[in-house]
Amino acid sequence: xxxxxxxxxxxxxxxxxxxxxxxxxxxxxxxxxxxxxxxxxxxxxxxxxxxxxxxxxxxxxxxxxxxxxxxxxxxxxxxxxxxxxxxxxxxxxxxxxxxxxxxxxxxxxxxxxxxxxxxxxxxxxxxxxxxxxxxxxxxxxxxxxxxxxxxxxxxxxxxxxxxxxxxxxxxxxxxxxxxxxxxxx
Numbered sequence: 138x139x140x141x142x143x144x145x146x147x148x149x150x151x152x153x154x155x156x157x158x159x160x161x162x163x164x165x166x167x168x169x170x171x172x173x174x175x176x177x178x179x180x181x182x183x184x185x186x187x188x189x190x191x192x193x194x195x196x197x198x199x200x201x202x203x204x205x206x207x208x209x210x211x212x213x214x215x216x217x218x219x220x221x222x223x224x225x226x227x228x229x230x231x232x233x234x235x236x237x238x239x240x241x242x243x244x245x246x247x248x249x250x251x252x253x254x255x256x257x258x259x260x261x262x263x264x265x266x267x268x269x270x271x272x273x274x275x276x277x278x279x280x281x282x283x284x285x286x287x288x289x290x291x292x293x294x295x296x297x298x299x300x301x302x303x304x305x306x307x308x309x310x311x312x313x314x315x316x317x318x319x320x321x322x
Contacts, residue, residue: 159199232252281306
């Protein structure tokens with residue numbers, strides 16, 4: 138059985154693949170995503186350290202779900218142990234997300250585990266058009282949703298809201314974690 142690629146190698150290969158699929162240059166993708174060309178070059182070479190925000194910007198610029206940039210190829214049976222989840226951290230908040238499964242081109246849904254701590258909220262930019270976020274809180278308390286429509290949630294509570302508008306996640310208690318299903322219509 139072969140070893141899975143490192144998260145940076147997976148991201149590098151995905152960025153190259155999706156940029157070439159879109160038929161755009163490195164410079165054009167960097168411009169669309171608001172990044173320096175040198176930063177994008179490092180990411181495509183597997184030497185950068187991208188944040189969640191950087192990868193979301195690249196996904197929006199490429200018109201693809203975030204998961205397509207971070208999901209490694211999957212075997213027919215896949216197990217992810219609790220301590221082995223690949224985690225991506227936010228720049229501005231104590232927020233980490235682990236992609237558990239990406240949807241196929243037919244299913245267009247991604248499954249994440251989010252871990253949040255009180256402090257700076259996660260202010261997310263709009264995702265690709267038609268995105269809907271479905272969240273179930275597993276532990277702690279969470280404030281989530283688009284501006285002006287935020288709701289407070291506790292363990293077992295569920296919320297769905299448009300992901301293609303700026304939105305917010307904020308832990309209201311230490312040790313908050315939730316499951317996120319990102320739907321792309």
